[in-house]
Amino acid sequence: MLRWLLLRAAGSARLAELSASSPIARSVVDRYVAGDTLDAGIEVARELAAAGMTLTLDHVGENVTNAEQTEHAAQVYRDLLHRSAAASLPAGISVKPTQLGLKLDAGRCDKLVDDLAQRAAEADAHVTLDMEDHTVTEATVALVERVHADGFTGVGCAIQAALHRTPEDVRRLTRLGASIRLCKGAYAEPDHVAWQRRVDVDRAYLEAARYLIREADHPRFATHDHRLVGAIKREAAAIGRPRDSYEFQMLFGVRPPMQRALVDDGYRLCVYVPFGTEWFPYFTRRLAERPANLAFFLRALTSGEQR
Numbered sequence: 502m503l504r505w506l507l508l509r510a511a512g513s514a515r516l517a518e519l520s521a522s523s524p525i526a527r528s529v530v531d532r533y534v535a536g537d538t539l540d541a542g543i544e545v546a547r548e549l550a551a552a553g554m555t556l557t558l559d560h561v562g563e564n565v566t567n568a569e570q571t572e573h574a575a576q577v578y579r580d581l582l583h584r585s586a587a588a589s590l591p592a593g594i595s596v597k598p599t600q601l602g603l604k605l606d607a608g609r610c611d612k613l614v615d616d617l618a619q620r621a622a623e624a625d626a627h628v629t630l631d632m633e634d635h636t637v638t639e640a641t642v643a644l645v646e647r648v649h650a651d652g653f654t655g656v657g658c659a660i661q662a663a664l665h666r667t668p669e670d671v672r673r674l675t676r677l678g679a680s681i682r683l684c685k686g687a688y689a690e691p692d693h694v695a696w697q698r699r700v701d702v703d704r705a706y707l708e709a710a711r712y713l714i715r716e717a718d719h720p721r722f723a724t725h726d727h728r729l730v731g732a733i734k735r736e737a738a739a740i741g742r743p744r745d746s747y748e749f750q751m752l753f754g755v756r757p758p759m760q761r762a763l764v765d766d767g768y769r770l771c772v773y774v775p776f777g778t779e780w781f782p783y784f785t786r787r788l789a790e791r792p793a794n795l796a797f798f799l800r801a802l803t804s805g806e807q808r
Contacts, residue, residue: 542776
């Protein structure tokens with residue numbers, strides 16, 4: 502119930518306004534969001550790259566309501582790709598399709614994704630389309646297929662293990678040769694489209710991970726669950742899959758010691774680095790995913806804890 506309430510709160514404009522105006526709340530947010538600006542995101546990316554990690558940067562935002570917002574988001578990503586290449590950062594980008602106007606003008610969204618894919622290819626960077634709620638899952642998977650048909654094969658997407666449709670999506674994208682970021686799922690989905698119990702989501706995740714380890718060219722496993730990380734390592738070792746042929750992905754600020762340990766052990770680790778002013782939905786979903794994050798946030802609000 503708590504997780505459901507937090508996920509629903511992610512869409513509250515009023516709560517977003519209150520959080521943004523609270524210095525104490527922002528001091529906690531800064532642990533998980535690199536900052537408001539592109540400069541801040543690049544600076545954090547530099548630090549992580551120096552520690553042996555690769556990166557995917559996300560200019561936070563979704564469900565834009567007008568074409569101007571869409572164009573602004575696209576320009577930020579163009580600038581991000583240029584800046585990353587100039588700094589020789591091992592960085593790609595993560596983009597939410599609704600931030601590029603998927604719900605406003607699907608044709609224009611296609612063109613913007615093509616444009617970013619071309620610029621990413623020139624910068625030797627990867628593009629991941631973040632997966633949003635189930636109402637745009639098919640549109641997102643189909644968008645990856647269309648971009649590949651246009652010749653831009655360096656584009657993949659996230660897939661949420663919690664959705665009942667995921668096994669077929671995993672196979673569909675693997676046959677296409679598209680990269681997949683496998684995650685558990687971060688939206689309040691109805692039970693007719695998604696597993697609700699954690700044990701069922703974990704089981705679905707592990708089943709998809711086993712398939713990807715055996716069949717996919719370069720799977721990406723987005724999880725902070727040490728049990729799943731261990732299971733993926735064992736599955737890969739059992740078939741002799743090299744550690745550099747797949748990667749783990751984790752969020753900036755979440756379980757840093759575990760991130761460092763993976764790198765030290767020779768595994769590929771990509772850190773998801775969010776930046777920008779529209780951080781409230783992203784941050785609220787992170788609270789919903791890990792009770793420890795929520796407890797920390799509440800302690801800060803009640804005690805005035807600072808970063």
